[in-house]
Amino acid sequence: MAILPNMNEVNARPHREYIAEQAKIFKALGHPSRLLMVQALRDGEKCVCDLQTLIGADMSTVSRHLAVLREAGVVRSEKRGTNIYYALALSCLDTFLHCTGTLIAERIREKASLLGGGERAS
Amino acid sequence: MAILPNMNEVNARPHREYIAEQAKIFKALGHPSRLLMVQALRDGEKCVCDLQTLIGADMSTVSRHLAVLREAGVVRSEKRGTNIYYALALSCLDTFLHCTGTLIAERIREKASLLGGGERAS
DNA sequence: GCAAAGCATGGCTATTTTGCCAAATATGAA
DNA sequence: TTCATATTTGGCAAAATAGCCATGCTTTGC
Numbered sequence: 001m002a003i004l005p006n007m008n009e010v011n012a013r014p015h016r017e018y019i020a021e022q023a024k025i026f027k028a029l030g031h032p033s034r035l036l037m038v039q040a041l042r043d044g045e046k047c048v049c050d051l052q053t054l055i056g057a058d059m060s061t062v063s064r065h066l067a068v069l070r071e072a073g074v075v076r077s078e079k080r081g082t083n084i085y086y087a088l089a090l091s092c093l094d095t096f097l098h099c100t101g102t103l104i105a106e107r108i109r110e111k112a113s114l115l116g117g118g119e120r121a122s
Numbered sequence: 123m124a125i126l127p128n129m130n131e132v133n134a135r136p137h138r139e140y141i142a143e144q145a146k147i148f149k150a151l152g153h154p155s156r157l158l159m160v161q162a163l164r165d166g167e168k169c170v171c172d173l174q175t176l177i178g179a180d181m182s183t184v185s186r187h188l189a190v191l192r193e194a195g196v197v198r199s200e201k202r203g204t205n206i207y208y209a210l211a212l213s214c215l216d217t218f219l220h221c222t223g224t225l226i227a228e229r230i231r232e233k234a235s236l237l238g239g240g241e242r243a244s
Numbered sequence: 245g246c247a248a249a250g251c252a253t254g255g256c257t258a259t260t261t262t263g264c265c266a267a268a269t270a271t272g273a274a
Numbered sequence: 275t276t277c278a279t280a281t282t283t284g285g286c287a288a289a290a291t292a293g294c295c296a297t298g299c300t301t302t303g304c
Binding site for chain 1 (some may be wrong): 291292293294296297300301302
């Protein structure tokens with residue numbers, strides 16, 4: 001009855017909780033501001049004020065975004081003095097970000113060459 | 123001016139298009155039904171009707187979810203005969219799913235042992 | 245104690261997402 | 275052609291999300 005990552009043992013109705021938790025991670029990463037913050041955190045922990053500067057939104061907005069990431073388990077927070085520092089809590093994320101990043105860079109390059117190279121999209 | 127996955131060259135304002143595309147991928151994966159379909163596609167391509175059986179929602183709903191995944195570049199579709207077959211288009215996804223899967227399995231186990239083992243949550 | 249700085253939360257509105265039904269489209273069979 | 279099957283799309287209502295302002299909470303400094 002072990003819960004395996006590839007869910008080999010599950011057929012039509014896999015563990016709902018499992019899927020929901022996993023979807024929560026993706027959903028948390030699925031917003032430009034949150035993804036931007038996560039990308040920034042790859043360089044190391046940052047306080048909320050740093051991330052606010054990065055995003056350029058209201059402090060309350062940034063705080064809510066961070067709450068989403070925290071509740072999904074993507075980041076963790078630690079209070080030191082009057083600041084709260086956020087850090088990545090998902091080690092494998094780095095590899096995946098690199099991978100999707102490469103892919104997207106390719107796509108953007110393709111799109112650019114299609115626009116500039118006189119070729120037609122099918 | 124190359125667009126690098128880790129965006130070393132970017133400071134306060136990285137390429138918006140890049141971030142938006144990447145967020146789109148995560149957003150697409152951030153819904154239980156869509157994630158469930160993607161998990162199923164790890165075993166190989168499936169037609170929409172297969173996926174409808176899996177999800178148990180209206181065909182139109184399933185079709186819309188697939189459109190989201192397709193537009194994000196997570197899956198690709200191919201028409202053969204009267205069916206349309208969907209397949210994964212993001213090779214690195216498998217590794218990441220395995221990784222987050224392991225993590226979530228741990229979390230669920232922890233939660234279960236906290237509930238059953240008489241320990242208090244802090 | 246009081247004020248200020250750093251974050252989080254309540255409350256509100258605008259926007260987006262979801263999911264269903266109905267209708268349109270495309271393909272293969274008769 | 276006509277019908278049946280497989281899938282997408284239009285349209286709508288309910289639900290969720292995003293972002294702002296104002297307020298509350300906690301820590302530091304005075």
